[in-house]
Amino acid sequence: MVVLSVPAEVTVILLDIEGTTTPIAFVKDILFPYVKENVKEYLQTHWGEEECQEDVSLLRKQAEEDSHLDGAVPIPAASGNGADDPQWMIQAVVDNVYWQMSLDRKTTALKQLQGHMWRAAFKAGHMKAEFFEDVVPAVRKWREAGMKVYVYSSGSVEAQKLLFGHSTEGDILELVDGHFDTKIGHKVESESYRKIASSIGCSTNNILFLTDVSREASAAEEAGVHVAVVVRPGNAGLTDDEKTHFSLITSFSELYLPSSA
Numbered sequence: 001m002v003v004l005s006v007p008a009e010v011t012v013i014l015l016d017i018e019g020t021t022t023p024i025a026f027v028k029d030i031l032f033p034y035v036k037e038n039v040k041e042y043l044q045t046h047w048g049e050e051e052c053q054e055d056v057s058l059l060r061k062q063a064e065e066d067s068h069l070d071g072a073v074p075i076p077a078a079s080g081n082g083a084d085d086p087q088w089m090i091q092a093v094v095d096n097v098y099w100q101m102s103l104d105r106k107t108t109a110l111k112q113l114q115g116h117m118w119r120a121a122f123k124a125g126h127m128k129a130e131f132f133e134d135v136v137p138a139v140r141k142w143r144e145a146g147m148k149v150y151v152y153s154s155g156s157v158e159a160q161k162l163l164f165g166h167s168t169e170g171d172i173l174e175l176v177d178g179h180f181d182t183k184i185g186h187k188v189e190s191e192s193y194r195k196i197a198s199s200i201g202c203s204t205n206n207i208l209f210l211t212d213v214s215r216e217a218s219a220a221e222e223a224g225v226h227v228a229v230v231v232r233p234g235n236a237g238l239t240d241d242e243k244t245h246f247s248l249i250t251s252f253s254e255l256y257l258p259s260s261a
């Protein structure tokens with residue numbers, strides 16, 4: 001078995017979700033289709049609720065920022081006099097969500113709505129999050145060795161907690177010391193990793209970030225974070241340069257913590 005030694009200065013392990021702890025297929029074949037199939041009905045049912053209107057406002061703001069992009073779908077502003085046809089407005093939001101999802105965009109607005117939609121499905125027991133079998137045993141071992149374990153995903157913090165709280169391994173939320181999402185910044189921007197370190201109260205070189213996406217790994221590395229790229233079944237391939245440049249692991253069990261020897 002390949003073994004990757006974790007540098008002694010590392011005290012925090014920061015985990016990506018999709019393609020790292022969890023199969024991409026779970027996200028692409030279960031989570032995302034659930035949103036596409038149910039978004040219209042969800043908006044029709046919850047339209048009058050404050051949370052839903054906040055989600056729509058955020059999506060509208062994002063749509064304004066996206067207006068210069070090819071194929072962008074606008075969400076008209078509400079007139080405020082109650083004369084708007086909700087069905088017309090709902091269809092604009094649905095079309096915008098479909099457009100964003102067709103590009104796998106990671107905007108906070110889209111992720112917030114998705115998280116709110118998944119909540120009902122997880123809480124009703126209709127969905128359970130999948131984790132690779134090496135994840136839970138390894139995380140337990142790291143924590144026993146004194147490591148802190150955080151999650152950084154484009155999925156909203158609320159959605160992350162749903163996944164860890166309703167998984168095929170049971171409720172494993174207690175294994176995570178904290179969560180970060182795109183509210184702290186995008187995963188391909190190195191400043192996000194500096195902010196995460198400062199929020200945790202450590203230096204960037206105290207963190208080891210595990211991700212499947214080389215652009216995220218590069219951004220973290222630029223901030224001084226240690227990285228390993230996780231190669232899982234179904235993940236996008238890496239270029240030869242990426243394979244040479246990054247430390248690669250195919251299972252969390254390949255990480256060796258000197259402190260746990």
Ligand SMILES: CSCCC(=O)C(=O)COP(=O)(O)O
Binds near residue numbers: 155187
């Ligand atoms: C709570 S994760 C849901 C999956 C998701 O929406 C997503 O965008 C995954 O992104 P990641 O940063 O975990 O690769």
Ligand SMILES: [Mg+2]
Binds near residue numbers: 017018019020213
């Ligand atoms: Mg990922």
